[in-house]
Amino acid sequence: MSLFYELIQKYDVITVFRHQNPDPDALGSQWGLVSWLKETFPNKAIYALGKHVGVKPQLFEAYDLVEDSVVSSSLAIILDTANAARIDDQRFSSAKMRLKIDHHPLGEAYAQHQIVDETASSTSEIIAGLIKEFMLDEAISSKAAKYLYMGILTDSLNFSTSNVTHSTLENAAYLAKSHLDLPKINEELYLIDENEFKFVNRLRNLAIVEKGLIYAIVTKALTEECNITPNMAKEHVNDLGLVREYEIWVLFVQQEIPNQHLYNGSIRSRNVTINDIAIKYNGGGHRLAAAVKNLSLSEIQSVIHDLKGRLYDQKIS
Secondary structure (H helix, E strand, O other): OOOHHHHHHHHHEEEEEOOOOOOOHHHHHHHHHHHHHHHOOOEEEEEEEOOOOOHHHOOOOOOOOOHHHHHHOOOOEEEOOHHHHHEOOOOHHHHHEEEEOOOOOOOOOOOOOOEOOOOOOOOOHHHHHHHHHHHOOOOOOOHHHHHHHHHHHHHOOOOOOOOOOOOHHHEEEEEEEOOOOOOHHHHHHHHOOHHHHHHHHHHHOOOOEEEEEEEEEEEEHHHHHHOOHHHHHHHHHHHOOOOOOOOEEEEEOOOOOOOOOOOEEEEEEEOOHHHHHHHHOOOOOOOEEEEEEEOOHHHHHHHHHHHHHHHHHHHOO
């Protein structure tokens, strides 16, 4: 019996958590798991917890409001979160039992049990694999499968990242057995409205290029002018990485109240390690995809200096 199944069988109350400012992998893995648990174990009480609204909230459901006593009696499953400080409801720590499921490297052991696969393209891929094993390849509901497929698709950048393996494709194919409308999912995730189109055009003109590094600093004034949120803005980091000569691309976005004088940053790279630099600046992530948060403008310049240094070191090594 796998650890995953053993823990689920043991607890009648299960609370599912994920990280702050969730991306589609955090949301997809959470709602995919919650949907499947509710359908498979109808006699258990299953809750999705969180406070922050992520990108494209229209694609996901409303979070559950539960009493502290519910959390303290539950098995808490925490998804896609490397360190405890980033969990988007700190009540997870009061749970009777905790299980961490994640794919981030250099993570923190904040749960009694963990299932961590750093080679996986996404946490949604891990969840899909666990469900696939439990279900003996029998298809799950299209609702649960769609959430997990969205998580895999986005975190793997449409199956283009270096951590996409045969297992990634096998798990995605397993989810597709649930009669998913794949073209429609792509439309829902990637089509943008006119406000975002305006922002992307402004972003490209705003960007600064310095010897293989391209970066942009997006102010609150710009997001307000384009009528988009900081979360929507940060999802366009990869619009800066479409030029072959740019080895690292970074997007810093000014935050809303109460941290409006601070910036969060998304860092991406084609093949240069950047997550160790992100750890120095209130962040972390994968070797080629990481984030930093709550930075001042002077700290942003320090990040840029370190990234330029990394590129220089790579070229002379």
